Amino acid sequence: RKEVEQDPGPFNVPEGATVAFNCTYSNSASQSFFWYRQDCRKEPKLLMSVYSSGNEDGRFTAQLNRASQYISLLIRDSKLSDSATYLCVVKVRTGTYKYIFGTGTRLKVLA
C-alpha cells in the first residue's frame, strides 16, 4: 500500500461543477498536509496548506480528518483554468522529515 493514495482520475467535469478529491495517508508520523496543482510539463505549485480546522481559499476548500487519515479538496464553480493534476502532499517527521507525494488526480474541466 502506498503511503499517500489518491484516485488518479481523470475527473471530467463541466464548467461550473463542484468536484471533490480525496487523499488517504498511512503514516501516523504525518505532521503537515498540502495540496499542489501541476500543469502539464510545469512544476508543482502550492495551492493550499491543509489545517486541522479546515480552510477555504476562494472556490477551494480543504479538510483534514486525522482520525481517518484522510484529506480532501473541494473545488466549487469549476473553471476551464482549473484543469490540472492535483497532488496531495504529506510531510512526515521520523527523526528527520520528508514530503511524500500522492500519485495525483487529473482534472479536466470541459466547456
Place this chain on the structure above:
Amino acid sequence: DTEVTQTPKHLVMGMTNKKSLKCEQHMGHRAMYWYKQKAKKPPELMFVYSYEKLSINESVPSRFSPECPNSSLLNLHLHALQPEDSALYLCASSALKSAEAYEQYFGPGTRLTVT
C-alpha cells in the same frame, strides 16, 4: 517573492558527459531539495539539504552528486548517466524554523534527456 530558479531549462547530454544542474532561491529558506519526475508520475525525492548539510539521500545512484555551496544555491552534478535518467529534475526549497519544515516552493525544473 516565492521564486526558485533553475538552470538550464533543457539539457541534452551523452552518457559519457559531465554536466551540472543549478538551483537558486533568495527566500532565506534553509531546506533545499532535489526531485526527479517522470511523465505522468509524481515527483520522487532524491536529496534533502538542511542548513547546507545533506540530511537525506534516497539511495540515489552515485552518478548523481549533490552540492550545497551556500544557503541560496543547490547544484546537482551529473556523470555517466543512463537513458533511463531522462526526466524533469525539480529543485524546491522550504523554510526551516526550529527544525520544523514548511511548505515547499518549486523551481520550473530542468528537462534532461540522456542520449
